[in-house]
Structure formats: C-alpha cells, structure tokens
Amino acid sequence: MSGPGIGWYLIVAALLFGTGALGVMLRRSPLIVLLSLELMLNAANLTLIAFARQHGSLDGQVFALAVMAVAAAEVAIGLGLIVAMARRGLPLDVDQASSLRG
Amino acid sequence: MVAGAWFCLLAPLAGALAITLAGERISRRQAGLVSTLTTFAAFGGALVAFVAMWAREGAEREQLSTAYTWLAAGDFEVGLQILVDPLSAVMMLVVSGVGGLIVWYSLGYMAGDDEERRYFAYMSLFVFSMLLLVEAGNLLLLLVGWGLVGLASYLLIGFWHHRPEAVAAAKKAFVMNAIGDATFALGLVLLVWQARTLELPAVLEEADGLSGTIVTLVALGLLGGALAKSAQLPLHTWLPDAMEGPTPVSALIHAATMVTAGVYLLVRAHPIFEAAPDVQHLAAGLGAATLLLAGLVALVQWDIKRVIAYSTMSQIGYMFLAAGIGAYGFAIFHLVTHAFFKALLFLAAGVVIHHLAGEQDIRRMGGLRAALPRTHVAFLVGTAALVGLPPLAGFWSKDAILASALASGGALGWTLFSAGLLGALLTGAYAFRLYYAVFHGAPPEVSPEPHGPEAAHEPAHGEGPLSMLVPVGALTVLSTLGGLLSVPGVWHPFTHWVSETAEALVEPSTGEDYLTSLVAVTLGLAGLWLARRAFASGRQLVTSPVAWRALEHKLYFDELYDALFYRPAAALAGALRREVEEPVVERSLDELGAGTLELGGGVARVQSGLLRTYALAVALAVFVLVLVFVAVR
Amino acid sequence: MLTTALIVLPVAGALLVAALPLTRVGSAGLAFLVALLEVGLWVVAAARFDFDAGGLQLGTTREWVESLGISYAVGFYGFSLWLAGAAVIVFAAAIGYALWAGRDRPRAYHALMLFLTGAVVATFAAQDVLLFYVAFEAMLIPLYVLVGVWGGERRLVATLTFVVYTMAGSLLMLAAVVAFGVTQGTFSLAGSGTSDNTWIFLGFAVAFAIKAPLFPFHGWLPLAYRQAPVEVAAVLSAIVSKTAIYGFLRIALPKFPEPADELSVVILLLAGAGLVYGSLLAFRAPDLRGIVAYSSLAQMGLITLGVFAVDDLGLDGAVLQSVNHALVSASLFLLVGMVERRCGTGDLAALGGMARGRPVLATVLLVAGMIALAVPGSTTFAGEFLIMAGVYGQGWGYAAIVAVGIVLAAMYTLRLISAVLHVRPGPAVREETLDLRPGELALVLPLVVCLLGLSAWPALVSQSSFPGNDPVRALAEELG
C-alpha cells in the first residue's frame, strides 16, 4: 500500500472522534449536537475501514456500511424529535431541557 | 417426723392460698381465722415432728426428705427438700408457735382495717417462708425462704401503702435485703463450683476440703446475707424504718423470727464459718459493734416501736457474738428467749398503741399503769427479761453468751466480753427509760387524736379483746419460764439438743457463768438506776447535745449511704441517660441517617438535568476505564 | 408435620382473617381463636416430644434449592420447643389484648399479628441457616407496619429506626449466611460442619446482638417499645428478642466454637455492661414503658451472659430465663397497657395509689413485678441463679455483675410497683378508675399462672432444654 500507513488514518479518526465528542459535550443546539454525533459515528467508520484495509478483510467495510444506515436512522429520529419539540414550542436548547432533574 | 415437718411447712402456704383465692367470698374475720388456724396447725405439725424426733436417737434425728427435683441443669440438681434435725425442729416450734400467737393477736389488733384479708394472706405467706427458711434441705432452698421472708417483710412493712413513709421503708428493707441475697447467692455460686451440690449435710461436709480463699469468700457471702437479714452493721439501717408496718408484724418479723434468721444461718452453716475463722470472728465483732451502737441509739429515740427495734438489733448483736465465737447452742437459746420476750414487748407496745389510737411517741404517753394494768405487768416482764434480770428468760440466755465470750478468752474474747457487758448496761438504761416513760409519771394532758400510721384504730380500747390478751399472757409466761431450759450448773437440755446439730466450740465453766451473771446483772441494774434517776429528775440519759444529735441521726448511717451509694448510682444513671443513651445510642442513627440523606441530596444535585453533563460523565468514565485497562495491562 | 402445622396454621389464619369481610369483633375473634388453636397445637407437639431422647424431633426436611443446598428443614430441640411455647402463649395473650382493646382496621392488624406468629415459630423451628434468615426477616415485615400504623405519636420515627437497625444486623447476617453456606456447600444446619471464620461469626453475632438487643446496639429499643401498640411491644420484648437467643444457641455457638470462644470475652463484657446499663436506665426512666423496656435490655444482657458462659448451668439457665422473661415481659407490658388505657398516660408522675380499691390489679401487678425482680423462689430467680453460677466459670467478675443486677432489678421494679399502686392517687388516676375487668384478667392471668407454675418447678424447662440434659455436649456434638 502506498501513501501514509494505516496508523495515520487512525489518528485522523481519533481526532475526529474527539472533535465529535467535544461537540456533544459543548454545544447547546440539539441540531449541532446531532451533527457532532454524526462526526463520532463517521470517525468510527473510518477506523473500521482503515482496519479492514489493514487486515484485508471486508467485514469492517460491511460494518461501516451498516453504521451509515444506523447513523441515518438516528438522524431521522433526532430530527423528528427536534421538529416535534419545535412544534410543541419548546426551546431548542439542550440546557433548557432540564425540567427532569434531581 | 418428716410428715409433721412437711405438714408444718405446707399448712401456712395453704392458708395464704386459700385467703388469696377466696377473695371477697370469705369475711375478713374468717380470713383471720384461716390464717391463725393454719399457723397453729403448723405448730401442731412441728410438735409432731419434735416429739417423733425426741423418741429417736443420735443420727436418726437428722433426716433429709426430698419431694422432687426443683431445679436441674446438667449434673447439678436442687431438690425441693427439707432437712429435719434438732436445730430445725427448734426453729419450727419457735416460728410456728410464736407466729401462731402473733397472728392470733392480729385478729384483735387488725380488726376494722379494710384490707384485713390481704394482711392475713401476707402473714401466712410469711410464716410459710420462714418455715421454708428453717426447714430447707439445701442452701438454695434456704435462700428461697430467705428471699421470700424478705418479700413478706416488704409487703407487710408497706402494708399501709398510702403512706409514703411506709412505702419508702418497705423499699429500703427490700433493697438492703436484696444486697444480702446477692452476696448470699454469690457464696452459693462458689459452693456450686466447688462442691457441685448444695444439699445441706453434704455441702457442709465438703467445707473442710475447700481452699482457704474459697471458703473465706463463701463465708463472706453468707455473712453478707446474714448481716442484711438480721440488720447488723453495716446493713442495719432498714430495721428501724421497718416499724412503719403494723405492730404485730414488727413483733413477728422484725423481732421474733425473720431478723434472727441470720443467726440461724450462722449456726446452720457453722462448718463453713469454722473453716473460715476470720469471717466467723468478723461476725462476732460486727455483732458486738451492733449491740453497742443500737444500744446507744435506743437511748435517744422517742418512738416506742423504734426503741424496741433498736433493742432487737442490739440483742441480735449478742446472738451474732455468740455464733461468732462458736457458742451455737447459746446463740439459738438467746434467739428463742428473745423471740418470747421481744414478741411480748412488741405486742404489749401494740396494746398501748391500740389504746392510744395509734400514738407512738413516748413523750405523749405516761401513767398508763392504771389504764392498762395487765399490759403493764406484761411489759415489765418483757423489759426485765430484755435487761436480763433473773430469773427471767433473757437472764439465762444472755449471760450464757457473755460467759462463753469470757471462756473463749484471748484479746477477742475479752473485747467481746467487755462490749457485751457495756451493752448490758445500755440495755438496762434504754429499756427502763422506755418503761418509765410509758407507764409511769403523769398521763399526757390532752387525750390524743387518732394519728400516726395506725390511726385507723379507734381510741381507748383498753387492753383490747381476748384475742390480744391471751397471746400476750402466753408470751409473758414463756418469757418468764423460757430461760429455765438451760440453767448453768444444773442442766442444759436445750444446748445439748442443739449441739447435736452444731457442736459448740466453747463451753463456759459454771464459775465463769456465775461470775458473768453477777457482773451483768449488776450492770443491768445500774442501767435501771440511771434510767430511773433520769426519769425522776426529768432529764435525758444523754446530756451532751452533740452526742444527742449524732445518736438521733443514728450516727449518720443513712446519710452516709445516701451519699456513698444511692446518690452516685442515681447520678450515674442520670448521666448515662443524658450523656450516653440520648445523644449517642439514640441519636447516632439519626446523625448517620441525616448524613446519608445529605449525601443523597448531593447525588441528586449532581443529577442536574443538563444533558451535556451526562455526556461528560460518560466521556470521563470511558477515559478512566480505558486508562485503567491499558495501564494495568 | 406437626412443626410445619405450627408454622402454617397462623399464616393460613392470617390469610383467612385478611380475606374474610368480617366485623371488627369477628375478625379479632377469629384471630384470637386461631392463636388459641396454635397454643393447643403446641401442647400437642410438646406432648409428642420425647424430652429424654436426643436429637432433632418433630422434624421435616424438604429440598428447596438443591443446587445451593438450601432446604426447608424444621424441627425442634428442647430449648426451641420451649421458646416456641412461650411464643404461642404470649401471642395468644397479645392478640387477645388487641381484641379487647379493639384495634382499628382489625382485619389488617390481626392478619399481621398472626403472620408474625407464624414467622416467629418458623424462626424457632428453622434448621437451615437460610430458612432461619427468611423467618428472621419475615418477622420484620409485619412488625414494621404494626408499629408504623398502630403505634403512638412518634411511630414513624420509631418504626424506621427499628427496621433500619435490625436490618443492618440482618444484612450483615445475610452476608454471613452467604459466606457460611458457600464455604460449607450447604445451608442446612444439620448437614454443615463447624467453621472457624471469625468474620462469619461476627456477622451472625452482630445481627443477634441488635435483635436482642445487647448494649450498645439497642438504639432502636426505647422508641420502639414506647411507640409500639402495647401488645406489639410485649411481643417485641418478650418473643422477638428471643429469636436472637435461639440464633446464639443454634447457630453462633455450635457452628463457630472457636470464634465464639475467642470473642466470648467481648460479648460477655457487652452483656454485662448492658445488664448494669439497662438496669440503671430503668431505674431513672420516667415512664412505665421505659422501665419495662430498659429492664428488658438488662435481662437480655443477663441471658446472653448465660449463653456465653458455655456451661451446663449457664446454657440451661439462659433457656429458662428466656422463657421466664418472655412471660414476665409480656405480662408487664400488657399490664402497662391496661394501666395506660385507664389513665391515658404511662408517666410515673401522673400515676399512683391504684392499689386501694383495685385489688385484682394490685395483686396481679405485684405478683408479676415480684417475679420480674427475681424474688427467690420464683422461676426467674432459678434462671438468674443458674446463669450466675454458670457465668462464674468465665470469671468471678461476671457473677458479681449478675449480683449487682439482682440488686438493681429490685430497685427499679419496686419503683414501678410503687409508682402505680402506692401512695396517693396521681393526677391521672380518678376515683372511678376501674379495677382489672374479667376479660383483662383472663389475658394476663394465664401468663402469671404459667410463671407461678414454673416457679414451682423450673426444672421442667431447665432439665429438658438440651438433649440428654447435657448442654455442652449437645452443643458440641448434636448442634455443631
């Protein structure tokens, strides 16, 4: 294989995963939090694909494909929820969704 | 013989049960009759036993009879058993005989009290308990009787339970006796461990084989019980207060029988005390000390019954002295004569009190010779017997004790002898002070209103009904003649009889006897003279105000015990309650609970409802988990 | 089967009482009837019991959870039969008292009381550690509600304290049960051997110490005994506390001979301290229940002294005294209840002078009180003497403590008697305040008669408590 070794891909994936996690923990807009979750899933996908290449087995790629579908599903439900909240007139701010507490 | 003894024991119990169970179905008078008859029945049983024993010889006179195993644990067994031997036979006769007379007397004395039934039930219970004490075939059963007489004493002292003084006195008597019971029990525990049995002849035979320390401890334990029961120093303070009870009770329990149980124990368990001579001498010494102390205090008392009570303490001191030097026969002899004349004194005093509607203060008495001529005679006989004037009962028994002290010799013997003689002087003084104050001089100016503990009685009964007079008469006779059972140099049937159970350690010679009598009677008469002179001149016997106050306060024993024991215990209990129970034991859980709840509140606050913190927690936890996993590898 | 019947009868009765829509008197009466039947059943059991033979009798064993070695194993030894006997009698009296007092919500109340009866009997009959734990805990379920619903003003605090305290012990015991069962491979008491694990022993010992309670684990006691309905307090102090003694006798001592030996000094010291401490506090307690409650603490200390004397006299004495205390404490609590019902208070300062004109109350209270203070000749005296003699073997000091306890017992009991009966009538005692009614007498009298009967023949219990009347050997060989 030419170009950078698998390790480099993995580093990128790790950075992406970290960035996504940061977004979830930092941002207040549920939309951006959802986007950050997508980042995390994609980081995992990159890892899977990189390892698939490393081991020369396609299992990782298949797994990644399935994850894409799952990610799409999560987005669908997340967005549905956000829309429902918006219709219900609830603030789109995760910090304000804290009436359940204690 | 054994059947008589069993009958003697159970008859009063049956009486007590019958009265209790019958309740209001029988009249008060019937209750009294039941009690009297059963007590005399017991006396009959005792007589049967005595006569049967008389017919036997030597070892045959001692018999142990077991009904059933009362208590058993492992290989340790205690039977419900009685020991019939010369000593217990004498005691049975005295207890049931004197008891019967006094219960009979009560019929008249208590007439009109609205709780007569209860009174007679208690009296019967007492007679049963006392008989159990003297007949017990093992030491544990003896302790049972010991405790039950204490119970009966408590009940009867506190008979007039609406009076705070009576209740307090009853409690005091019970607690003091409980202390004695406890040391008694401790002594028995030691015996159980050493001898594995408490059966009377057997355990006493083992006494010699025990180590010195053990036997001393056992003896101390028993002595503790005896001191408490017989109101000897230092456990004597309850007896004067016990006079709160009805007078026949004082006569029966606190003069004739129960309080002398300590002497009985000393004699009964004499092998143990002989194996621990120090303890035996201690008993003699304490007896001597008590007889002096009580004699002194009696000089200043105003209450007719209290004077007699102190004289009782003093006389029991003589008995302890006797038992302590090994003159067992004379100890028991004095016990018996004392039972006669002291019961007589109390009953006579009862007549006086009855007559005066409950008055007990001798300052409000006087000149009763005219109003109560027969009682006067009886009282005089009793007093003279108490002082030990010949030929009355007390003369023979007391002088025999003093002679024994003289005969035992040594520093101890001489000390005891001197103390006894001094006691004789004191006895003469206080006894005749009382006699003069009550029967001589001018009658009090005002006719007394009913008051005092026995205020229930209507005034001016005169000498009371026949049921009161006959027992007094009988006791007068006994007090006069009772001493003739042992005349020095002539015959000693009584001491001989007792010595089959308890061989005396000292035997005074006839010369010692007569010498002692001479001195003692002289001193007694000197006391009489002192009392008469003081009475005639209207002065008191004790003139020093300091001494007067000290004696009036009974030498401050009550105050001392209060400060030494009761108040510290009460303070300790209060302190435990305030400092340990409430703050530590009860609240520790509260604090722990509050702390936990606070923690729970903290946990709930962390659960802030902020979604981002939830993610943060997950992230941090993952970080730690991975870190640990990779690092531990 | 008889043992199982003894357990099942009250439980079935409980279900019946709860299910049948009877009137107030009807359900209480039914419960009382069941309790009496239970007494009868116990008499049958006692009649069938061969006191001379050794070993477990009237036993039933069924596998329950085979893979862990848990079985439903019940049966009686002499001592447990006596304890169970005391239990059924006291329960009958307590349920009778509740019938007399007319508790609210009678169906629930009596169902719980009957359930408690079954649990207690099961505890005394249990021959499997786990079954023992089950029964031991099952007692708490009704007790929690009984105190919490029908108790006095501060019942909520009282019941929570009680349950948390006892559960703290029980859960330690659960840990110990687990450890014991796992290491032994079976939970059966008959099938398991002995263990020398001190920690497991401690788990059991602490649980029993709390249940008894022993000083200083008695934090729940003052509140619970004061706030519980009086007959529940009676049951608590009379019977429930004895399950701890059964635990000591059946599990802690025989199964852990070495740890018990090593730690006996600690337990003896605590028991002795409790005896004195309880007596002193009883002496200063301001109310009737306080006196009885703390005297219970003292008595449990005394009984524990007897148990840990590990000696023929001490063990027999402990069993005898357990039975005695059960009857005494129940009588006293019921009498206290009767006084409280009349006067509306148990405050000593407000009482007094009840003896005059109320001879039955006076007599019964006096007799019960005298037996409580172990007047010589009473069965309690016999028990105390045996314990005193037994514990002397562990050191003379313990015997001396028992002696001190005897004196203190006289002090506080006389205080109680005088405060109720003697001197002037207190502010809460009116002229028309009644004497004991025949119904009440019928509840207390059987207890007192039992006590008097035992006083006439304490050997009945003391010599038949352990197989062959040889407690130490039985502990080592048959129970171990």
Added chain:
Amino acid sequence: MGEVLVWAVWLLAAGGCLGSGLAVVSLQNPFYSALALIANLASLAVLYLLLAAEFLAAAQVLVYAGAVMVMFLFVIAYLGGRADAPWAGGPALLRAAALVAAAALLAEVVVVLGLAWGDRLAEPAEVSAAFGSPASIGELFLTDHLLAFEITSIVLLVAAVGGVVLGTARERERETR
C-alpha cells in the same frame, strides 16, 4: 499513483476532514455546521477511497451527503431562526471540563494507537483489486452478513416510522379532535 501524490491527497483529505469537523463543532449557525459536515463527509469519502473502499466512498457521498444531509438542511430550514441556540453556555467549569474530557479521550486513543503502532499497524495486508468493490460487499451481505443486512433495513424502517410518528403526531391530534 505516485507516493507523493497519495500523500498530498491524503494530507488534503485529512486536513479537510479535521478542519470541517472542527467547523461543525464550532460554527454558530447550524446551517453552516451542516454544510461543514457535508464537506467532512466528502473528505472522508476520499480517505475511504485511499483505503480501497470504493463502494463505501460512493455510498458515503450518495447516501449520506446526498440524502441524509438534505434532510438535515431541510429541517434546519424548516425551523428557521428557532434553530439558533446560544453557542455554548452553562458554567465555565462545564466548558473546561468538556474540553479536558475530549482532549483526554483523544490523547488516550492516540497513545493506544501509538502502542500498537510498531507491530500491528506496521504492514497492511496485501489486497486484490476487487477488495472493497460493490460485488464483494454485496456477496458478504448475502452470505455471512445476511442478518446484518436485513437488520439494517429494519432499523431504517423503524427510524422512518419513528420520524413519522414524532414529526406528524401533532397533525394527527388535531384530526382526532
């Protein structure tokens, strides 16, 4: 392709990937964030290509960037201004903690990768040209990973139903009333 070219493409893609990722997280406006995510997905597709996953790269662009992100943008547009939440907020401590946690997690994963660098990640396996082709993936989906394939479809179905239920519930309420 030459080594240098591959490196250059890689650097470009990796840089784009990380840069757009940061943009997703840091941009104020969700709309721009979503656009940044599309860029991110595209650069990831390039990386997939470099890893011999042609089919996945294609799927990434078509399915993900194409379909999913359109949905995203549609919702954002639907919500309009209401989608604007404050950038971040809450206690400063919380923000700092988030940064620290993310950094720590990142560093940790990097370290773990570093530990594995020497042996496992040294030499990737030799693969044939068919590796990552639609055919090979498809075969797997019909044999070994048949279940996964089916489940993926079910998951998507559930999500569809869920989206409908949540997104349209209110209209239905109005109907029932």
Added chain:
Amino acid sequence: MIPTPKVDWLALSPTLALLGASGVALLAAVLVPEWMRKAVAAGTALAGFVLAALLAGVVFDRSPDPQALLSESMTRDRLAALAQVILALVGAAVVLLSWEERRRGSHAEYYALLAAAGAGMVFFVGAGNLMTLFLGLEWFSLSLYVLVAIDTERADSLEAGLKYVIVGGFGSAVLLFGSALVYGATGVLGFAQIAAAGAEGDALLLAGLAMILAGLAFKVSAAPFHMWTPDVYQGAPTSLTAFMSAATKTAAMVVTLRVLVTAFPADSDLWTVALGVLAAASLAWGNLGALAQRDVKRLLAYSSISHAGFLLIAVAAASERGGEALLYYLVPYSAMSVGAFAVVAARERELARPVTLDSLAGLGWERPFYGVALWVFMLGMAGFPLTGGLFGKLFAFSAAYDAGDAWLVLVGVAATLVSLAYYLNVVRWLYMRPGPELRAAPVVGGAPPRDPALAVTVGAALAVTVGSFVLAQPLLDLASAAAASLPF
C-alpha cells in the same frame, strides 16, 4: 452464483413473530378504522409477545448445545432463549399495562414500536458478533427513543426523548468505536473468533473492550453511565418505563455476560474487577440518589440503577454460578419492576397527574390490592424474604463470594441497608400517614377506574415475585441450563 446461506428459522422465530406483530400493528395504523385500531394493534402485539415467548420456549427446549449461526452472526442457545422468554413475557405484561394509558392517538404506532423494540431485544440477546450486537442494540434503542417521546403533547416526554437520543447516541458511538478497536486488534467480529484470535493483553483490544463495556454499561444503567436513566424513566410513558426497566436491563445484562465471557475470557481478571467497581458505583449512586426523590417513577429509576449494581455483582463473578444468579435474579426483578410501575400507572390514571410520594398516601387502605402489591414489590426489591428478591440477592452474593469478591457482598449489603430507607418510605406513605395527611391526598374517591388489564399485570407480577421465592429451584434449573451455554 452466490450460495444461499442456510437459515435456522426456528432460532429466528421469536424475532420474526414480534417483527410480524410489529408489521401488522403498523398496518393497522393505516388500514384499520380508528375505533378498533387500538384493539387490533394491542391484540396483535400481545399475540406477538406471547407467541415469541412460546417459540423461545421451544428454542430453549431444542437447544441443549449452543450453536453459532450464519458465521457467528447469531447464537442459538438456551441463554438467549431464556432471556427471550423473559423479554417476551415482560412485553406481554406491558401491553396489558398500557391498555388504559392516556394517549392522544398513535396507539397503533405505539404497539408497533413496542413489538419492534421487543423484536430488537429478542434478537440482541442472541447476537453473535460485534456487528449484530451493534445493530441489535440500535434496533431496540431507536424504537425506544421514539416510544419515550411518543406522548408529544407532554413536554417531559419530549425532553426525555431528546436526552435519550443524544446521550444514547453518544453511548452507541463509544460502543461502536470500541468495536472498531477490537476489530482492529483481531481482524474479526465474531465473539468466539475474537477469543480465539489470541490478542489478549493487546492495548487496542483492551481499549476496545473498555469502550464496549462502557457502551453496555450505558444500556444497563450502571453508574457512572446511568445519568440519563432517572430523567428518561420519569419522562417516558409509565408503561414504557416499566418495559425499559425490565426488558432493556434484561437484554443488556445478558449480552454483557455473553460478550465478556465468550469474546474476552482471557482478560477476565480485568473486566471482573471493572464490573465490580461499576456495580459498587451503581449501588452507591442509585441508592443514595433515590433517597432524595419525591417522584415515585424517578425513585424507581434510581432503584433500577441500584439493581444494575446487584445484577452486575452476579456478572462480575464470571462464573457459571454468577450466570445462574443473574438469570434467576432477572425474573423476580423484572416482575417487581413491571409490577411497581404498573401500580404507579394505576395511581397516575386515577389522579391524572404524576405520582409523587404524597399522592401515594393512603393508597394501601383505599386500594388494598394495589397497596399490598406495591408493598410486596418494595419489600422484594429490598431483598426481603417471601419474594424472589431475597434469592436473587442471595445467589448473586453467593456467586460473588465464591469468586472471591467478598467485598462486593459487603458493598451489596450496605447498599441494601441504605435502600431500605426509601423502599420502606414508600410503604410508609402507603399505610402510615396520619389522618389529616390522608385527607390531603387528592383522592378521587369512589371506585377506582376499572382497569382489569392492569390488575392482571399486577397480579401476574405478584405471582412471579412470590412464586420465584417458593419455586426457586425449578427457576434456578432453567437459569443454570441457560448459563451452561456459555463457555465459562
């Protein structure tokens, strides 16, 4: 030509039954007229769950030896079958419980999604590789996300849904990343293959294991991954809370046990300790947190966190005995949990507002059946005898002690003690509040709303709770047969 793989339809049948029910119910939402829509959907779902339970029973009966299917995509064994039975019965109970639940529309969708979630769980417990694991997890999670938020007219429901989606997604991402790392370390996905790959001790594998553990711990609500639990349980429809507390926990616990034992046996010394610590943390956090609660659902949520701790104690033993204990305990736990939430639901429907402790006041006397039932459930959760809760704890503690984790026994004991404070507090509110407070409780008065389905649920839960105590051995036999299918 691609060869068609052989499919074991029997092994899949429980899943398919539920999937079918879900589909029918979904169709009902569209095709069946409004008035009978709910009945048809609920009936279908109920039938699906019952059928699934029966089929799982058949699978249990016919699978004495564990079998890996479709290149380790899934496993057919008794462990999965038993878990499926439990899950299906819980589902059936929840269908009954939810019958009278107040909901504006969406009934058919509710039952369809419930069946779908059930299908996902039933599949999940048989997962054989990391991919099916992840997909199964997402399957039921996504269904639950929707179900939590399905009462869109309630803000709480939406808020709970949002939290669940986001935090759940975060957890899934962690699990996925961990799976990727494990895949990287071994190059395989199947559990047995991972174990056989011989990568133990590898940093990648361990990091992956840690992340998988975290993801699963998230699903079982073990501290510190539990924080979503109280909020979601409180906000979700009560019937669904009952389902989550019993079913999600069962599924996640069983899979945790399966993954750890089959895929990472060589690293058991690490994960047992880690699970022990998680168990201890859950016990501490759950019990302490519950002390401060007034809302009963929230209180029960904390109780469920603490039960995650108890169940993890059994898993941490990493022994057949531990497996038995876990599977046994799941039965009474599920029953008590469903039962308790059912009683809460009954009260909620009576009062038409969230149930707090003070609104329980006097319930015990007014509604004796529910009162006694809740009492029993509380006692059971606290581990009192006469309920299976005691044996659950006992078996778990035995397993832990056997495995040398005596400290976990002590932690469990201490936690139980703390838990008494709130369990008994519930009983206290049921029975012991004084008169005035009783009147203050907003009692509607008269007969309670008729709800026979709910009463049946409570009765069944009661029967299981007590029955699992009396008949412990038969149940334990099943559990031990199930545990035997794992390679301990």
